[in-house]
Amino acid sequence: AQSVTQLGSHVSVSEGALVLLRCNYSSSVPPYLFWYVQYPNQGLQLLLKYTSAATLVKGINGFEAEFKKSETSFHLTKPSAHMSDAAEYFCAVTEGSSNYKLTFGKGTLLTVNP
Amino acid sequence: EPEVTQTPSHQVTQMGQEVILRCVPISNHLYFYWYRQILGQKVEFLVSFYNNEISEKSEIFDDQFSVERPDGSNFTLKIRSTKLEDSAMYFCASRVAGGSYNEQFFGPGTRLTVL
Numbered sequence: 001a002q003s004v005t006q007l008g009s010h011v012s013v014s015e016g017a018l019v020l021l022r023c024n025y026s027s028s029v030p031p032y033l034f035w036y037v038q039y040p041n042q043g044l045q046l047l048l049k050y051t052s053a054a055t056l057v058k059g060i061n062g063f064e065a066e067f068k069k070s071e072t073s074f075h076l077t078k079p080s081a082h083m084s085d086a087a088e089y090f091c092a093v094t095e096g097s098s099n100y101k102l103t104f105g106k107g108t109l110l111t112v113n114p
Numbered sequence: 115e116p117e118v119t120q121t122p123s124h125q126v127t128q129m130g131q132e133v134i135l136r137c138v139p140i141s142n143h144l145y146f147y148w149y150r151q152i153l154g155q156k157v158e159f160l161v162s163f164y165n166n167e168i169s170e171k172s173e174i175f176d177d178q179f180s181v182e183r184p185d186g187s188n189f190t191l192k193i194r195s196t197k198l199e200d201s202a203m204y205f206c207a208s209r210v211a212g213g214s215y216n217e218q219f220f221g222p223g224t225r226l227t228v229l
Contacts, residue, residue: 036220043118043205044157044220090157099170100209101147102218104157 002027002093006105014113019063019078021108023091026072033074034092034102035065044090050074061085086112116140118221120206126227127196135191135224137206146189147207147218148181150174157205163189164211196228 007022025031035047048059055067061084065076074091091105119138127133139146148160161171163181180192189208193200203225207218 041222043222044207046217046219049217092157099162099164100145100216100218101159101162101170102149102157103159104149106156 002031002095002103004091004093004103004105006091006108008108009106010109010111012111012113013081015083016080019076019081019085019110021076021089021091021110023065023074023076023105024072025074025091025093027093027095029095031093031095032100033065033067034094035059035063035074035076036090036092036104038088038090038107040087047076047089081110081112083112083114086110118206118208118219120204120221120224122224123222124225124227126229129198129228130195133193133196133226135193135204135206135226137189137191137208137221138187139189139206139208140219141187142210143208143219144211145169145209145218146181146183148191149205149207149220150202151205151223152199152202160191160204193226196226198228201226201228 003026005024033050036044048057050057050067058064063078088107088109090107092102094100121136146163149157151157161175162169178194182190203223205223206221209216209218
C-alpha cells in the first residue's frame with residue numbers, strides 16, 4: 001500500500017530564504033510523486049510531478065523537487081521564498097494503476113515572513 | 115483555461131439529511147474522482163469513476179455514499195443520511211484517459227457542514 005509522510009505541519013521562513021518541505025513515501029512499486037499547493041479558499045493546484053523520467057523535477061513558481069529512491073524521499077525546494085508562496089503544500093503518491101488514485105500527506109503550511 | 119467547477123461552495127445541512135454535491139469536470143476528461151479533507155487532516159480518496167461505473171472506492175465510501183454522472187457534464191456525490199463526521203471539504207477531480215499518468219485537475223471544493 002502507498003503512503004506519504006510530510007515532516008513538519010508548519011514551516012516558517014523569511015522572504016528570500018530557502019524553502020525546504022520534506023516528503024517521504026512508501027510504495028510497493030515504482031511510484032509517481034506529486035506536490036500540490038492549496039491557496040486559501042482554493043482547490044489543489046499541481047506544482048510538479050515525478051513520473052520516472054528525470055529525478056530532478058522543475059515545477060511552477062520556481063519550485064523543484066528531487067526524487068531519491070534510496071531515501072524514499074521527494075523533498076520540495078525553492079531557493080528564495082516570496083510572500084506569495086504562503087500556502088499549504090501537499091505531497092502525494094500514486095502507484096500507477098489504471099485508476100491512479102492519489103494518496104496524500106497531511107500537508108505543510110508554509111508561512112513567509114517579511 | 116478549462117477548469118473543474120463545483121457547486122455549492124458551502125453546504126450546511128442537518129444530520130440525517132441527504133445532500134448532493136455537484137461537479138462539472140473538464141469536458142474531454144474521462145476519469146472522475148471524489149476526495150475529502152476533514153478539517154486539519156489529510157486529503158483522502160473516496161471513489162473513482164470511469165465508463166459510467168465505479169472503478170475503485172475506499173473503505174470510507176460506504177452504502178451512504180453514491181456517485182452518478184446523470185448527463186454528459188455533471189458528476190455528483192450523494193450522501194443519503196449525513197452524519198456529523200461527514201463534515202469536510204469535498205474535492206472533485208478529473209483527468210483524461212491514457213496509458214501513462216495524466217494529471218488530475220481539482221475543483222475548488224465544497225465545504226460540507228453537518229449540524
